[in-house]
Amino acid sequence: MIRNFLMNLLLSFIWVALTGALSYSGFAIGFILGFFVLWIMNRHEEDRRYFYRLPKIFSFFFYFLYLLLKANVQVAYDVITPKYFFTPGVVRYPLSDDMSDFEINVLSTFISLTPGTLILDVSEDKKALYIHVMYIKSPEQFVHSVKTGIEKRLLEILR
Secondary structure (H helix, E strand, O other), X not given: OHHHHHHXXXXXXXXXHHHOOOOHHHHHHHHHHHHHHHHHHOOOHHHOHHHHHHHHHXXXXXHHHHHHHHHHHHHHHXXXXXXXXXXXXXXXXXXXXXXXXXXXXXXXXXXXXXXXXXXXXXXXXXXXXXXXXXXXXXXXXXXHHHHHHHHHHHHHHHO
């Protein structure tokens, strides 16, 4: 997987050198073209992981960016208006049994990066996260949205 990524970077630098357009857009076009060239040339099944994981990484990036913007607008609106709309609460978020320490750490980092949420603690048996949520309607709805959103997409990338 790392070999394919490095080859993709090399192909994108070659594209930039051949076109003479040293810009972000030229690099991005070269990266996309290099990805498709490697995808077409790849014949080994064990190397296919890169071609499934990279689009999921980009999808997760844009999904997280959407969540980040949505939460920032919600917090900014609450700060600007004279009436407060927040309903804070602490939620016990159950973790999957087979999550590693690294996966728990990455998940908790992405949860706390969104405004309005803060990881308070990880249980001793590593079966739950305790999260302070600024805008909570129901704990079950929050747990469901994180399970089907951030956790699902993150585990698709990490596993």
